[in-house]
Amino acid sequence: MAKYFSEETEYFLYVIRCALSGKAVEAPTAEIDWKEFISIAKKQEMYSVIAAVMPSELLPREQAETLNNYSKSELVRLIAMKSELEALEGELEKEGVNFMLLKGSRIKEFYPKESMRQMSDIDILYDEKKRDSLLKIMKDYGYKLYSWSENSDDFSKKPYYTFEFHRELFFDDFGFMPDFSFVWKNAKRDENNCAKYIMSNEDIYLHSVAHMYKHYVLGGFGVRFLADTYLMLQKCELDFDYISSRLDEMKLVDFEKTVRELSVSVMENGELDGEQIDFMVNVVSFGLYGDGSHGKELLYESFKEKSGSDSVAKYTLSRLFPDKEYMHRTYRVLDRAPFLLPYFYVQRLITKTFSDGGKAAREIKQINEIKKKDN
Numbered sequence: 136m137a138k139y140f141s142e143e144t145e146y147f148l149y150v151i152r153c154a155l156s157g158k159a160v161e162a163p164t165a166e167i168d169w170k171e172f173i174s175i176a177k178k179q180e181m182y183s184v185i186a187a188v189m190p191s192e193l194l195p196r197e198q199a200e201t202l203n204n205y206s207k208s209e210l211v212r213l214i215a216m217k218s219e220l221e222a223l224e225g226e227l228e229k230e231g232v233n234f235m236l237l238k239g240s241r242i243k244e245f246y247p248k249e250s251m252r253q254m255s256d257i258d259i260l261y262d263e264k265k266r267d268s269l270l271k272i273m274k275d276y277g278y279k280l281y282s283w284s285e286n287s288d289d290f291s292k293k294p295y296y297t298f299e300f301h302r303e304l305f306f307d308d309f310g311f312m313p314d315f316s317f318v319w320k321n322a323k324r325d326e327n328n329c330a331k332y333i334m335s336n337e338d339i340y341l342h343s344v345a346h347m348y349k350h351y352v353l354g355g356f357g358v359r360f361l362a363d364t365y366l367m368l369q370k371c372e373l374d375f376d377y378i379s380s381r382l383d384e385m386k387l388v389d390f391e392k393t394v395r396e397l398s399v400s401v402m403e404n405g406e407l408d409g410e411q412i413d414f415m416v417n418v419v420s421f422g423l424y425g426d427g428s429h430g431k432e433l434l435y436e437s438f439k440e441k442s443g444s445d446s447v448a449k450y451t452l453s454r455l456f457p458d459k460e461y462m463h464r465t466y467r468v469l470d471r472a473p474f475l476l477p478y479f480y481v482q483r484l485i486t487k488t489f490s491d492g493g494k495a496a497r498e499i500k501q502i503n504e505i506k507k508k509d510n
Contacts, residue, residue, distance in 0.1 A: 139412050143171045144419050151181060151362060152402055154188040157247060162193050169198045179357045180423040183209060183253040184246075212295050213250055219296055220257060226272045228330040232265040235322055235332040237301065238346070241339050245366040253359070256289075256297035260318070260334075263302035273298075282486070283466075304342060311352060313345050313385040336371040341381050343367065344391045350424050351390070357423035364398040451499055455484055 138145050142165045153160045176185045186206040191199040220240075227234050237260055243252035261269060269288070270280065278290040278298070286303040290296075304315040318338045325331035334342075343363055350356040367373070382388045397411050407415065439445050442453070459476065463469045466479045 139407060139415065140419055141171075142166065143168055143175055147172060147175045147179075147181075147185075148358070148401065150185055150189060151358065152404060154184045154251060155247065155362060155366065155402060160188055160190060160193070169195050173198050173201060175419075178422045179359060179419075180253050180255075181359050181362070184251045184362075187248060187251050209253075210250065216257065216296065223272065223276065223298070224328055224331060226276070227261070227269075228328050230265065230268040230272060231330060232261055232268050232272075233319075233330050233332060234259050234261040234300075235318070235334050237304075237334070237342065241334060242343065242363050242367065245363075245370040252363075256299050258299045258301060260301045260304065266302070269300060305345065305349070311349060315342060315345070317381075318342070336367070337374050337378055337381075340364075340367050340371070340373055341378060341385075344382070344387060344394065345385060347394060348387055348390050354424065355417045355421055357421070358401075358418060359423055361394065361398040361401055361418065364394055365402040368395065368399070447499065447503055455487055456480055 140148075142163070146163045146165075146167055149163075150160050152158075173182075173185075176182045182202075182205060186202045186209070189202060191203065194202065224234075237258040239252050239254040240257050240259075243249040243254070246252045266288070273280070273290045276292070278292045278296070280288060281291050282289040284306075286306040287299050287301045289299045291298075304318070305312050315338075318334055319332065321335045321338055322332035323335075325333055343360070347356050347360045347364075350360075378391075379388065382391050393410075393414065397407075397414060399405065400407055400411060401415065442449065444450075462476060462479060466475075469476055469479065
C-alpha cells in the first residue's frame with residue numbers, strides 16, 4: 136500500500152496488521168519518532184495490541200520499559216476484571232436479572248489473543264425491569280453509581296473496576312435511535328448461567344456498525360473500530376442477507392459498505408482511493424472517538440435553534456435541568472412516582488457538577504471555546 140500518513144502512523148498500522156495476521160514485526164525502514172509512535176497507540180487505545188507483538192529490541196529503552204510495564208499492569212487488571220465479572224454474573228443469575236455482554240467483551244473473542252482488545256470498561260445489556268435488583272447487587276459489591284443516562288447505569292469501584300449496564304442499546308439526542316430490541320430474540324441462553332444470553336454474531340456486527348456510526352456523527356472514530364470490523368468479517372460466518380435487511384431499516388447500508396471496504400483495505404495493506412484516504416485522515420487524526428468537540432457543537436447548535444439564545448449559562452442550565460420527557464427517559468421510576476422529579480433534579484445537579492469526573496465543567500469550557508470560534 137502506498138504511504139499516505141506520517142512514518143509513525145504508517146508503522147503503527149503495519150504493526151497492527153502484523154498482530155492481526157500473526158506475522159512477525161520487522162524493524163521500520165524509515166526513521167521513527169518512538170514517543171510519537173507510542174502516543175498514537177495510546178490515543179487509538181490499541182496499546183495492548185502493540186505491547187503484545189512489538190519486539191522490545193526494536194524500541195529505545197524508555198519505550199520498551201513503558202510497554203513492558205503496561206503489559207504487566209494490564210494483565211493484572213484483566214485477570215481481576217474477569218474474576219469480578221464472573222462474581223457479578225453469578226449474582227445476576229441469583230436475582231433473575233437477564234443480561235448479555237456487549238462490545239469489546241464479545242469482540243475480544245475474535246482477536247488472536249483476547250488481551251489484545253483493550254477495554255476501559257465492561258458493557259452489559261440487562262433487563263431494565265430488574266433495575267432495583269441490579270442497583271442492590273452493585274451496592275453490595277461496593278460499587279458507586281457514578282453516572283447514568285437515558286440508556287445506561289455506570290458503576291465504578293477502586294482501583295479500576297468499571298461496568299456500564301445498558302437498559303437500551305441506543306438513545307440519541309440527534310435522531311439516531313435504532314431499535315435493537317431484536318437482540319434478545321436472536322440470543323441464545325448460556326448453558327452455565329440461566330440469566331446470561333449470548334448475542335448472535337450478526338447482531339454483534341450490527342451493533343458495532345451502529346455504534347461506529349453514532350461516533351462518526353458525533354466526531355469520528357479510530358482505528359480500533361476498523362480492526363474490530365475486519366476481525367468479525369474474517370472470523371465469523373455472517374448471514375449478510377439478515378444483516379443487510381437490518382442495515383436497510385437503520386439506513387446504514389452505505390455507511391456499512393464504506394467501513395467494511397475500508398477496514399479490509401487498511402488491514403490487508405491494500406490501495407486506498409481518494410474517498411478512503413479522506414476518511415482515514417479523520418480516523419487517524421484524533422483518538423478512538425474522533426474529535427469529541429463536534430458532538431458538543433451539535434448539542435449547542437440544537438440548543439440555540441430551539442431557544443433562540445446563545446447564552447452559555449442558559450445552555451448549562453438546560454443540560455443540568457432537562458425537560459420532563461428527558462427526565463422520565465433517564466429515571467424510569469418517575470413513571471410510577473412523578474412526585475420524585477424535584478429529588479432527581481437535585482441528584483442530577485450534584486452528580487453532574489461534583490461526582491461525574493468534572494464532566495459538566497469540561498463541557499462548559501468546550502462550549503465557551505465553540506462560542507469564541509463562532510464569534
